[in-house]
Amino acid sequence: MSTAFFTATSQDCLLAENETTHNRRILERWCPFINERRAAGMTPTSIAKEIKQRVSKSMSKVKPLVNALIEFQRLPKSLAVAMELGHLDPDRIVAIGNKLRGVADEALDAIDEDFAQYLRPTLADEALVLARSMADHLGKLILEHDPGKREGPKASESKGKVHVDPDQRFRFSFSLPPVEGAAAYANLQAFCNKHGCGIGEAFQRIVAGEKRPKAVLNVYASPEGIAYLPGPGWLSDADARRLHLTKKQVISELITTLKYQPRKDIRAFVKGRDGSCRFPGCDVDALHCQLDHAVPHAKGGATSARNLHLLCQHHHNMKTNGEVSVVLGPDGTDTWTLADGSTAVTLPSGPLAEITDDS
Numbered sequence: 001m002s003t004a005f006f007t008a009t010s011q012d013c014l015l016a017e018n019e020t021t022h023n024r025r026i027l028e029r030w031c032p033f034i035n036e037r038r039a040a041g042m043t044p045t046s047i048a049k050e051i052k053q054r055v056s057k058s059m060s061k062v063k064p065l066v067n068a069l070i071e072f073q074r075l076p077k078s079l080a081v082a083m084e085l086g087h088l089d090p091d092r093i094v095a096i097g098n099k100l101r102g103v104a105d106e107a108l109d110a111i112d113e114d115f116a117q118y119l120r121p122t123l124a125d126e127a128l129v130l131a132r133s134m135a136d137h138l139g140k141l142i143l144e145h146d147p148g149k150r151e152g153p154k155a156s157e158s159k160g161k162v163h164v165d166p167d168q169r170f171r172f173s174f175s176l177p178p179v180e181g182a183a184a185y186a187n188l189q190a191f192c193n194k195h196g197c198g199i200g201e202a203f204q205r206i207v208a209g210e211k212r213p214k215a216v217l218n219v220y221a222s223p224e225g226i227a228y229l230p231g232p233g234w235l236s237d238a239d240a241r242r243l244h245l246t247k248k249q250v251i252s253e254l255i256t257t258l259k260y261q262p263r264k265d266i267r268a269f270v271k272g273r274d275g276s277c278r279f280p281g282c283d284v285d286a287l288h289c290q291l292d293h294a295v296p297h298a299k300g301g302a303t304s305a306r307n308l309h310l311l312c313q314h315h316h317n318m319k320t321n322g323e324v325s326v327v328l329g330p331d332g333t334d335t336w337t338l339a340d341g342s343t344a345v346t347l348p349s350g351p352l353a354e355i356t357d358d359s
C-alpha cells in the first residue's frame with residue numbers, strides 16, 4: 001500500500017511545492033516576528049500595522065493572520081505538523097485561529113493532540129479539506145475538551161433590517177441564531193418544494209399567512225452527545241437546548257430501497273455522513289447539496305448509502321456530463337478521476353463520518 005499524502009503537498013507538482021514553501025515560510029518568519037514584538041509590549045494591531053508596511057498588503061489581510069498566528073501557536077504539535085507539511089495557507093490559519101479564540105488554556109493539550117493527528121493525511125492522493133471543514137472539525141474538538149465552550153454563551157437575538165432599493169424593490173436581510181435559522185430555512189425549503197417556487201416567493205407567501213407544510217429538521221449527535229445541525233455544524237449545549245426533538249432514531253448505512261428516490265432515513269444518513277459536497281476541494285454544505293447515485297440507478301446502482309453521496313449542483317453536473325468519474329468505496333471514501341487524468345480521494349466529513357456499520 002502506498003504512503004498517505006495530500007495531493008496539495010505532492011513533491012511532483014511545482015505549483016503544490018511553491019504553495020507549501022510559501023505557507024511554511026509564513027509560519028517560520030511571521031511567528032518569531034510577532035512573538036518578539038509582543039514580548040516588547042506591542043499590541044496585535046500595532047504589529048499588524050508594521051507587517052502591513054513591510055509587505056505592502058491590506059490590513060484586512062494582515063490583521064486576521066497576525067491574530068490567528070498568535071492563537072495557532074497555542075497548539076504546538078499542530079503547528080509542528082503545519083511546518084512539516086506546509087499545507088496550511090493563510091485562509092486555513094485564519095479559520096483555525098478564529099475557532100481558538102477564548103478557548104481555555106487547560107483544554108489546549110487534549111485539543112492539540114487530536115488536531116495534530118487530524119492534520120495528517122490518512123490515504124494516498126487525499127484531497128486536502130478547505131478552511132471551513134478544518135475549522136468545523138476543530139470546533140468539535142473544542143466542544144469535546146473545553147467545558148466553557150461546550151456550554152456556550154446565551155443565544156443572541158435574531159436581527160433583521162429592511163431596505164428599499166433605488167429600483168423600488170424591497171431587500172430584507174436577517175441574521176438568526178443557529179437553531180432558529182436552521183428551522184426557518186427548513187420551513188422555507190419545505191414550502192419551495194411543495195409549490196415549486198423560490199425562497200423569496202416562499203417568504204412572501206408565508207408572511208402573508210399562507211399555510212406551510214410541516215418541515216423536518218434532522219439533528220445528529222456525536223457519541224459524546226454533542227448536537228450537529230447541517231449548516232451551522234456542531235452546537236454548544238446552550239444552543240442545543242433550544243431544539244425541540246420529537247423523534248430519536250438510530251440510522252444505519254445498510255438500509256436500501258429498489259426505488260430511485262432514497263427514503264428519508266437514507267437521505268438523512270448520507271447527509272450526516274458526508275457533511276458537504278464530496279468533490280475534491282469543494283465544501284458546499286450538505287444543506288445545499290443533492291444526493292447522487294455514484295453508480296447510476298439506470299446502470300443498476302443501488303439506492304443505498306453505499307452508493308449515494310452528496311454533490312453540489314455544479315459538481316453533480318460535471319459528473320453527469322462525464323467530465324469526471326468517481327468510485328464510492330464501502331468505507332465511504334470517494335476516489336475521483338479528474339479531467340486531467342489525476343486522482344484525488346475525499347473522505348466523508350459529516351457528524352456520522354466515523355460511524356461504520358460492517359454488520
Ligand SMILES: [Zn+2]
Nearest residue numbers: 277282312315
Ligand atoms: Zn461541489
